[in-house]
Amino acid sequence: MGVPKVNLVEAAELPDYELGDLRLENHFFVAWHFSRWLNSAMHLCATYEVQGVARALFDIAQMQSPTGTLPDDDVQLSRLLRLDIIRWRELRAMDFGPLRGWFRVRCGDRVRLAHPVVIEVLQDALARREERERAAGERAVAMRLKRLREGLRALGVNDRTLDDTVLVERMDKWLLDHVSGQRRVSAYERVLMVARQEGWFGRPAHY
Known part of the structure; x- marks a missing residue:
């Protein structure tokens, strides 16, 4: 038999899903700690059939919504696993069944299953x-500033000015706010004009 449905009162007492409405795009990989698995009660006590189903559920949960949860429904679970529902319910009813460790959580107005691991x-x-993403962002900024310095140098800006990090970053920010797409010579000419008009260079000798 399947697990009884949760009524509204019981659902209200369930914990909220810890990761919220998580929906990961381009999510293809998670770490698998094989040593932890091989020493787990599931591996030591469950049949190999149950272990295989349990492992499949871990992977299936990665593609669900919210990410990391499973439907609390025998029909849906059996179809996700491509198992006959009768066999699925037999496995689920075992002491060391494939849903061992999974618990009910609230996901908005739905009740789903989550697992601490x-x-x-x-x-x-x-x-x-x-x-x-942070590292990629830092690399992107470094490359953008490098191209900006090269573009300004081609327009005759001296190295002393180009070594002024505050100035170059200020010019980069202006370009981000006012120039879309690829930065061409005209964009560098514009930001130079703005820098002169706004007095960003400080003393005239800087340029």
């Missing part, structure tokens, strides 16, 4: 993604 792995994936 899946949440932990997703938190690690999010942290890694943020670090990659």
